[in-house]
Amino acid sequence: MSSRSDHEQIVRQFFDAYxxxxxxxxxxPPRLDVAGIRNAFAGYFVAASPAGVRGGRNGLLFRLMLxxxxxxxRRMGTRSIDLAGLDVTPIDxxxxxxxxxxxxxxxxxxxxxxxxxxxxxxxxxVRDGQAKVFAYVTPDEQAALREHGLxx
Numbered sequence: 001m002s003s004r005s006d007h008e009q010i011v012r013q014f015f016d017a018y019x020x021x022x023x024x025x026x027x028x029p030p031r032l033d034v035a036g037i038r039n040a041f042a043g044y045f046v047a048a049s050p051a052g053v054r055g056g057r058n059g060l061l062f063r064l065m066l067x068x069x070x071x072x073x074r075r076m077g078t079r080s081i082d083l084a085g086l087d088v089t090p091i092d093x094x095x096x097x098x099x100x101x102x103x104x105x106x107x108x109x110x111x112x113x114x115x116x117x118x119x120x121x122x123x124x125x126v127r128d129g130q131a132k133v134f135a136y137v138t139p140d141e142q143a144a145l146r147e148h149g150l151x152x
Contacts, residue, residue: 077107
């Protein structure tokens with residue numbers, strides 16, 4: 001079992017790998033590592049946003065939603081989502097909260113591109129040297145995409 005002092009390094013490595021998998025899935029052509037992305041999440045996890053709170057199993061439906069979600073991101077011109085900052089707060093010997101600052105880069109309507117910065121909060125369990133997301137809190141992604149003219 002990892003000690004609290006190991007958590008920050010494990011969580012930083014987790015998010016570096018998560019960002020790399022995300023960007024591979026956004027590439028053209030996409031390289032979607034469904035198993036790797038699913039392995040980043042607990043068997044059941046909770047998502048909270050201004051749209052509400054939902055929970056779901058890390059199973060067949062999640063696997064399908066990953067494929068559709070990345071397809072939709074590519075269609076709206078998402079080029080990359082890069083980790084701009086990470087703050088890890090230990091909760092106890094097995095759990096942390098991570099504040100992740102991201103920058104999403106999009107094709108512009110005139111080819112000029114645009115960036116959208118956002119922050120998500122993740123709750124992770126660290127066991128046997130591996131971190132898994134069991135909950136996350138996000139801002140209103142749909143409102144940000146509308147505000148930047150990326151969706152109607």
